[in-house]
Amino acid sequence: MVRLAGFSMIGLSCSGLGLWYALNLRQRLQHLHTMNRIIELLISLLQYGKSTLPECCCQLAGQVEEPYRQAFAQVYREMAKSRGNSFSEVYGRIMGEALRQLPLKEQDRQLFLQCVLEQGGGDGEARVRLIRRQQELLRERIARLEAESREKSRMAVGLGTLTGLLIIIILL
Numbered sequence: 796m797v798r799l800a801g802f803s804m805i806g807l808s809c810s811g812l813g814l815w816y817a818l819n820l821r822q823r824l825q826h827l828h829t830m831n832r833i834i835e836l837l838i839s840l841l842q843y844g845k846s847t848l849p850e851c852c853c854q855l856a857g858q859v860e861e862p863y864r865q866a867f868a869q870v871y872r873e874m875a876k877s878r879g880n881s882f883s884e885v886y887g888r889i890m891g892e893a894l895r896q897l898p899l900k901e902q903d904r905q906l907f908l909q910c911v912l913e914q915g916g917g918d919g920e921a922r923v924r925l926i927r928r929q930q931e932l933l934r935e936r937i938a939r940l941e942a943e944s945r946e947k948s949r950m951a952v953g954l955g956t957l958t959g960l961l962i963i964i965i966l967l
Contacts, residue, residue: 806959813955817948834930849874866893
């Protein structure tokens with residue numbers, strides 16, 4: 796009876812690990828879509844609203860969900876109270892901390908951070924062009940990940956289950 800309970804725990808835990816990987820992949824894809832939407836909003840605020848980057852952060856804080864909302868609000872508050880720090884420093888530090896807690900790869904984080912941190916000569920058209928270029932890279936990453944995610948998820952769950960079965964067979 797104890798062996799049966801142990802075998803079922805091994806099988807369930809290995810299958811659960813595969814499911815966890817598939818869930819992480821799905822969450823990563825959702826955050827990449829959210830980042831793409833944030834970049835769209837940022838471009839419209841810069842291009843049509845003629846807002847500065849700190850003002851954009853304040854407006855984005857009211858339009859996006861957590862954890863982005865809190866990070867954008869914190870960037871705006873810190874830029875409003877301190878005149879010594881550059882926007883790039885403040886944004887990179889605060890948004891970097893917020894993104895570290897998400898199920899993203901380092902390349903995803905850097906791509907999102909570089910949308911704002913790349914120096915393009917102020918808040919004009921040059922900056923919008925740089926942001927659009929970064930957004931195109933993000934969209935390519937999303938398209939590639941969407942194409943792979945279904946197969947990777949299925950493979951992860953299958954490998955987790957098969958690994959559990961293999962361990963059980965070895966232990967028999």
